[in-house]
Amino acid sequence: MYDVVVIGSGPGGYVSAIRCAQLGLKTALVEKYATLGGTCLNVGCIPSKALLDSSEHFFNATHHFKEHGIEVGDVRANFTQMIQRKNDVVSQTCAGVKFLMDKNKIEVHHGIGSFINSTTIAVTGPEGVKELQTKNVIIATGSKPNFFPSMVPDKQRIITSTEALSLKEIPQKLIVIGGGVIGLELGSVYARLGSEVEVVENSPTLLGTMDGSIGKELTKILKKEGLKFHFEHQVQKVTNLGDRTSVVALDKKGNEVTFEADYCLVAVGRKAYTEGLGLDKVGISVNARGQVEVNDHLQTSVSHIYAIGDVVRGAMLAHKAEEEGVFVAEWIAGQKPHINYNLIPGVIYTWPEVASIGKTEEELKTMGIEINVGNFPIKALGRARASMDTSGFIKIISDKATDEVLGVHMIAARAADLIMEAAVAMEYRASAEDIARICHPHPTYSEAVKEAALGATGNRYLHS
Numbered sequence: 527m528y529d530v531v532v533i534g535s536g537p538g539g540y541v542s543a544i545r546c547a548q549l550g551l552k553t554a555l556v557e558k559y560a561t562l563g564g565t566c567l568n569v570g571c572i573p574s575k576a577l578l579d580s581s582e583h584f585f586n587a588t589h590h591f592k593e594h595g596i597e598v599g600d601v602r603a604n605f606t607q608m609i610q611r612k613n614d615v616v617s618q619t620c621a622g623v624k625f626l627m628d629k630n631k632i633e634v635h636h637g638i639g640s641f642i643n644s645t646t647i648a649v650t651g652p653e654g655v656k657e658l659q660t661k662n663v664i665i666a667t668g669s670k671p672n673f674f675p676s677m678v679p680d681k682q683r684i685i686t687s688t689e690a691l692s693l694k695e696i697p698q699k700l701i702v703i704g705g706g707v708i709g710l711e712l713g714s715v716y717a718r719l720g721s722e723v724e725v726v727e728n729s730p731t732l733l734g735t736m737d738g739s740i741g742k743e744l745t746k747i748l749k750k751e752g753l754k755f756h757f758e759h760q761v762q763k764v765t766n767l768g769d770r771t772s773v774v775a776l777d778k779k780g781n782e783v784t785f786e787a788d789y790c791l792v793a794v795g796r797k798a799y800t801e802g803l804g805l806d807k808v809g810i811s812v813n814a815r816g817q818v819e820v821n822d823h824l825q826t827s828v829s830h831i832y833a834i835g836d837v838v839r840g841a842m843l844a845h846k847a848e849e850e851g852v853f854v855a856e857w858i859a860g861q862k863p864h865i866n867y868n869l870i871p872g873v874i875y876t877w878p879e880v881a882s883i884g885k886t887e888e889e890l891k892t893m894g895i896e897i898n899v900g901n902f903p904i905k906a907l908g909r910a911r912a913s914m915d916t917s918g919f920i921k922i923i924s925d926k927a928t929d930e931v932l933g934v935h936m937i938a939a940r941a942a943d944l945i946m947e948a949a950v951a952m953e954y955r956a957s958a959e960d961i962a963r964i965c966h967p968h969p970t971y972s973e974a975v976k977e978a979a980l981g982a983t984g985n986r987y988l989h990s
């Protein structure tokens with residue numbers, strides 16, 4: 527009898543299993559694929575960042591080295607090697623999870639996990655079916671790419687992020703449906719490698735749920751990287767024409783526009799994944815979005831069955847899944863854990879990076895909260911000029927009455943790391959004045975955080 531069986535080995539599931547084991551719970555992890563790590567390690571965060579890093583080196587070599595005084599002759603992309611390196615990074619990272627399971631004495635069972643009843647999980651794998659008895663279950667089955675009937679991926683020419691991470695060639699032209707996180711990251715990869723990339727987006731702007739300033743600035747930056755955007759275009763039909771694809775969309779005036787490209791990447795969101803789990807056997811239903819419903823303790827309608835990560839409501843992010851995994855382990859062990867959902871940072875790994883935490887200016891205005899805003903341009907930093915990464919800004923929004931920092935939004939080189947200063951400050955409910963009084967090292971990008979805080983406290987910028 528296990529204390530806990532975790533179904534799914536993504537960042538939600540494997541981290542939860544580790545925390546359960548640390549707390550002395552006898553734990554098993556069930557994963558249907560041969561490798562551990564889920565979407566994030568196999569076909570998500572890690573491989574996409576590996577290709578983003580490789581393509582950025584290539585782009586710098588072909589576009590920026592000369593100005594830095596580095597002559598390198600004929601630079602060519604060896605795409606086969608790029609994909610091989612990405613595969614190596616993935617294998618090493620997945621092997622790391624296996625090592626962590628062994629180290630923590632977590633029993634791993636490969637096969638599809640499904641409920642027989644609320645305390646028995648069947649694992650159907652290569653070696654047949656086995657049954658695991660358990661006191662608690664954590665559903666961490668994640669998500670899969672979403673698509674609409676007008677754009678069904680055939681995985682050859684009409685692809686999802688999974689295929690886009692393992693193409694055999696650099697597309698001459700790539701149409702991306704959806705200017706969201708995946709579209710912009712993978713669109714950037716191929717634009718840097720020389721593909722003509724056109725993004726077809728339903729909405730009038732990029733990243734409509736983020737602070738309004740981000741979408742506008744990022745559109746300008748990515749246009750310079752070579753991406754083209756078609757906003758307010760609703761895709762009607764995508765067809766595989768053998769050696770290319772055609773995408774038919776309606777523009778905002780209702781005119782039909784046809785795009786052709788050798789590949790079409792469908793990136794219109796992801797959907798919770800519960801297929802094969804047998805939720806009906808335990809009376810757990812999913813909502814209209816296919817998500818498992820949970821309460822504030824991440825319990826389903828059956829109190830000893832929990833669900834975490836992409837399969838439940840909230841941001842589909844690896845670190846959110848991890849926090850929920852730790853939360854449930856600690857809850858099962860009798861502790862009183864807490865997650866501050868307002869302070870889950872969101873990062874987009876374009877170059878420069880985009881990062882955001884807390885409330886947007888638009889949200890605060892809707893809530894009727896009066897605010898101060900400090901906004902500092904990255905180009906005013908000495909460090910930015912030294913490295914030639916001068917695009918972007920850091921924006922700090924604070925409460926007009928109390929000066930508490932309520933939201934921080936940035937586009938900047940290394941924003942993915944810079945955002946953590948804001949996260950720490952906001953976790954401790956710092957004021958903009960608090961940040962402005964902290965000594966920041968010179969020359970760094972972090973000086974823009976201090977400057978934005980100075981801006982939010984009475985327009986006291988020192989360098990603009």
Ligand code: FAD
Nearest residue numbers: 534536538558564565566570571639668835836842843844
């Ligand atoms: P998953 O990682 O989806 O893991 C679920 C696991 O459950 C899978 O291994 C699956 O095989 C297994 N499973 C499902 N059903 C069963 C079953 N019945 N029995 C056994 N096993 C089962 N997030 C970030 O925070 N940062 C990023 O940079 C980032 N980049 C991304 C890039 C791409 C291209 C994609 C697609 C996603 C990215 N994400 C990123 C999102 C991130 O990958 C997910 O939020 C995260 O993986 C969710 O973790 P999870 O544990 O909930 O589920």
Ligand code: NAI
Nearest residue numbers: 704705706707708709727728761793794795796842873874
């Ligand atoms: P998304 O929700 O970020 O973006 C989807 C985009 O598609 C939206 O802009 C939407 O307006 C558009 N769209 C929807 N239907 C459309 C249509 N018919 N025609 C044209 N455009 C349409 O989803 P995406 O990019 O697929 O990413 C899925 C999830 O994966 C995200 O929720 C994100 O959290 C996660 N992810 C996170 C990353 C990160 O943290 N860096 C990287 C990649 C993915």
